[in-house]
Amino acid sequence: MLRVILQVVFFSDCFVLMGLVLLQMSEHSGLGGAFGSGMSSTVFGRDEARDPRRTLITVLAGLFMLVGFVLSIL
Numbered sequence: 001m002l003r004v005i006l007q008v009v010f011f012s013d014c015f016v017l018m019g020l021v022l023l024q025m026s027e028h029s030g031l032g033g034a035f036g037s038g039m040s041s042t043v044f045g046r047d048e049a050r051d052p053r054r055t056l057i058t059v060l061a062g063l064f065m066l067v068g069f070v071l072s073i074l
Contacts, residue, residue, distance in 0.1 A: 003071070006071055007071065009067055010067045013064050
């Protein structure tokens with residue numbers, strides 16, 4: 001029963017993570033990309049470190065790895 005629940009969490013996390021990564025903006029998009037890779041996110045755009053989507057992607061990636069590890073043990 002636990003394995004089935006973990007598999008459902010694993011696959012739903014996988015699809016949500018894929019969707020969020022595909023919706024994420026490119027780092028070199030727009031006029032800010034002309035100033036280099038580190039400057040493009042802060043010169044003419046929003047601060048990428050405080051982007052809630054990036055935080056959610058980090059949390060979902062950690063959950064994906066943790067559940068995958070637990071499933072490999074089971």
